[in-house]
Amino acid sequence: MATIDRVEVLVTSPGRNFVTLRITTSDGVTGLGDATLNGRELAVAAYLEEHLAPLLIGRDPARIEDTWQYLYKGAYWRRGPVTMTAIAAVDVALWDIKGKVAGLPVYQLLGGRSRDGVLVYCHASGSDVESLLDDVAAYREMGFQAIRAQAAVPGLSGSYGVRKGAFYEPAATDRPDEQVWSTEAYLDFAPSYLARVREKFGFGIHLLHDVHHRLTPIEAARFGKSVEELRLFWMEDPTPAENQEAFRLIRQHTTTPIATGEVLNSIWDVQTLITEQLIDYVRTTVVHAGGITHLRRIFDLAALYHVRTGSHGATDLSPVTTAAAVAVDICVPNFGIQEHMGHTRETYEVFRGTPRLENGMLYPSDEPGLGIEYDDEAAGRFPYDPKYLPVARRLDGSLHDW
């Protein structure tokens, strides 16, 4: 029997920070798992290095389910983003190893393809409506069939979801950037620019919008109602989802489909949302929700209740997550859509072998395992660069959800 011989926690910053777990077996097979928790990276790195790595040495790498239970139940302390991201990294690395040992891509181990490719959505944004429309046109030109649209709210400094440089994802070095938020201004403005996108591009594209946890349930209900005739693919995170019951109220008022779950990390965090059919898409993701093993469990529960999948896939999730997500997406019967922002050239120098993107669809690699190679030499050129996500304050200075 092969055993786990070596466990390495690799931190690099090729354009943004990534934590990667690499497990090597006594047979010399290696597996990769993403362990990136944006803005809190080193907490997961320490959890892996100090608490999980010593437990993994000498274990049978083939026992994925047992290892998952051992780490989850063994922690005693349940759930939470740090724990679930660390367990996810171990889980995904072990699936990668299992695929390499079997000589099969991971999606074959999960039951094989249910579809030819994975529909993805990209992010279009603009500092005003005209530049948003130009951005949507550019993504159409690239072949994307599903587009998320976000524009900066006039009069407010900084808006979530609006790209600054080549890639969106604001991050500041010393202290979080402070942004200003007004629900009234947003509610007056957002439906009008989404309508402009529909006017210009018609109903032949899937149009998505991220509310980013900014509204109360009744405000979200009003927003959903006001955009009903635009037939959004979804409104995302209309209200913070820690309070799952809050979605009952939104549901009573609008037929606009609802997606949530990118910050949630276990099946228990989405149980009410799914079993009461309060959402249409569950956005939990491989890296933050306990890996392939646990995500499958969430998606299977969702399938029973007509909830489809729509996993988070921002740039702060590494290409290892993209590969693992696509492996799951291509198999599950209730797949909905996959977020895909892509990465910088530097990131692809470190993580080689990302899934193929064509006409707005991702296709998994047919290499054994996940098909991603980690280039240590390239990674060494990009040292860790601590960053914070922004915070948002209302006009009176009080903190709002970012």
Ligand code: GCO
């Ligand atoms: C999305 C998300 C992200 C998050 C980011 C936080 O829908 O893609 O909301 O952009 O803000 O992943 O780290």
Ligand code: MG
């Ligand atoms: Mg989001």
